[in-house]
Amino acid sequence: MQTLIKNGTVVTEEKILTADVLIEDEKIITVEKNLPATGVDEIIDAEGLYVLPGGIDVHTHLDLDVGATVSADDFYTGHVAAAFGGTTTHIDFATPAKGETLKSAYEEWLGKADGKAVIDYGFHMSVVEVNESILREMEQLSGWGITSIKVYMAYKNILQLTDEEIFRVMQVAARKNILTAVHAENGDVIDFNVKSLLRDGKTEPKYHALSRPPLLEAEATHRAIYIANAAGANVYIVHVTAEMSLAQIVESRKRGLKVLAETCPHYLMLDDSYLELPDFEGAKYICSPPLRKKSDNEALWKGLSEEDLQIVSTDHCPFNFKGQKDLGKDAFNKIPNGLPGLEERIPILFSEGVAKGKISLAQFVKLTATNPAKIFGLYPRKGVLKTGADADVYLLNPNAERTISVKTSHGNLDYNPYEGLKIKGKIEKVFRRGKLIVDGERFLGEKGSGIYLHRSSPIVN
Numbered sequence: 305m306q307t308l309i310k311n312g313t314v315v316t317e318e319k320i321l322t323a324d325v326l327i328e329d330e331k332i333i334t335v336e337k338n339l340p341a342t343g344v345d346e347i348i349d350a351e352g353l354y355v356l357p358g359g360i361d362v363h364t365h366l367d368l369d370v371g372a373t374v375s376a377d378d379f380y381t382g383h384v385a386a387a388f389g390g391t392t393t394h395i396d397f398a399t400p401a402k403g404e405t406l407k408s409a410y411e412e413w414l415g416k417a418d419g420k421a422v423i424d425y426g427f428h429m430s431v432v433e434v435n436e437s438i439l440r441e442m443e444q445l446s447g448w449g450i451t452s453i454k455v456y457m458a459y460k461n462i463l464q465l466t467d468e469e470i471f472r473v474m475q476v477a478a479r480k481n482i483l484t485a486v487h488a489e490n491g492d493v494i495d496f497n498v499k500s501l502l503r504d505g506k507t508e509p510k511y512h513a514l515s516r517p518p519l520l521e522a523e524a525t526h527r528a529i530y531i532a533n534a535a536g537a538n539v540y541i542v543h544v545t546a547e548m549s550l551a552q553i554v555e556s557r558k559r560g561l562k563v564l565a566e567t568c569p570h571y572l573m574l575d576d577s578y579l580e581l582p583d584f585e586g587a588k589y590i591c592s593p594p595l596r597k598k599s600d601n602e603a604l605w606k607g608l609s610e611e612d613l614q615i616v617s618t619d620h621c622p623f624n625f626k627g628q629k630d631l632g633k634d635a636f637n638k639i640p641n642g643l644p645g646l647e648e649r650i651p652i653l654f655s656e657g658v659a660k661g662k663i664s665l666a667q668f669v670k671l672t673a674t675n676p677a678k679i680f681g682l683y684p685r686k687g688v689l690k691t692g693a694d695a696d697v698y699l700l701n702p703n704a705e706r707t708i709s710v711k712t713s714h715g716n717l718d719y720n721p722y723e724g725l726k727i728k729g730k731i732e733k734v735f736r737r738g739k740l741i742v743d744g745e746r747f748l749g750e751k752g753s754g755i756y757l758h759r760s761s762p763i764v765n
């Protein structure tokens with residue numbers, strides 16, 4: 305089966321050109337000007353459209369059990385939402401319970417995706433406790449196609465590791481060429497703050513943010529970078545939210561230290577004023593780290609345009625307002641943490657970033673596809689439009705406009721944090737490994753057709 309996408313504006317990290325993309329079965333055969341249509345089964349006219357490499361979201365939490373409840377999207381509903389948003393690959397976090405082996409968490413997450421996946425997926429492995437057997441098991445990760453781990457400096461007594469534990473994990477990661485992703489917030493101080501606030505009767509959503517100020521993120525970011533470099537490990541700071549944390553990253557690089565980092569759409573678009581919405585609606589905007597100030601939004605956009613941040617991911621972890629977020633009606637620490645983003649990431653970054661002139665089209669492709677592929681061991685199979693790559697492609701009409709609303713979103717959620725946001729640019733078609741899975745408003749993906757990706761070593765230059 306051959307498909308020819310004709311006359312589109314093809315965008316890669318290096319160049320923008322009017323060209324045709326020839327797809328055969330699951331792969332891109334070639335990207336060239338004026339390709340002949342002889343023998344081609346289907347021709348798609350992409351004149352006036354951008355032809356872009358399928359998005360890769362390296363930070364999602366589908367079907368995640370957080371104790372009191374489970375994140376609202378599973379590997380089907382989350383994938384449908386992702387596909388409508390131009391994302392054809394994601395990396396989720398396999399997270400073992402304490403006492404559980406890494407292998408069993410890996411198998412559990414394969415089971416969550418099995419029979420449901422529509423887009424392609426991989427896993428990071430969360431390391432939530434450190435002992436000899438976990439450290440030994442880490443040596444096997446790359447054999448399962450897992451080349452990145454995640455450690456938490458926050459969530460005391462649940463996920464948090466001590467500095468010594470993080471250092472020991474990073475030493476193994478360095479030896480095995482595994483990238484360590486770090487949730488950088490000072491969990492000890494936050495835990496004390498949460499208890500103090502609740503004791504004083506300060507239970508509303510806005511106190512969640514006050515319990516974990518940007519200073520405690522910046523401090524942990526600094527510590528993560530320095531510990532990683534002391535261990536000789538490659539480190540990736542997830543969900544950078546604040547100017548102060550970004551400054552730690554920039555300053556560390558000036559000193560010759562190695563660090564990579566991401567931010568997420570909600571930290572670019574939303575600020576802490578949302579936490580004060582009446583009728584408990586602030587709970588819709590509870591995530592960790594929390595939303596910051598408008599000045600932080602602006603600093604992060606600058607961080608993208610100056611390429612101090614390498615990736616925009618989503619930390620997609622949705623919880624319904626009714627029945628989930630309201631678990632925390634009487635205490636902010638019981639509100640499940642997380643916002644959606646899988647469907648909104650690419651449209652928002654295009655509209656607010658490219659169309660408003662904050663980032664270039666090439667940077668947009670790097671942030672959403674090429675850098676994620678390189679840093680997380682999927683390049684050049686994913687993240688690029690060139691011969692031999694998977695035919696993960698979407699077509700975007702830069703001039704069409706629409707408005708984001710929960711009524712037209714595809715995830716399994718009863719609200720949309722970007723409700724009413726006017727978006728420039730509309731995704732018209734999405735191909736995943738050569739198969740058309742989104743055509744306008746129609747979803748054509750087959751449940752269970754997404755595949756698990758064995759990732760290679762990170763490219764961190």
Ligand SMILES: [Zn+2]
Nearest residue numbers: 363364365619
């Ligand atoms: Zn997360």
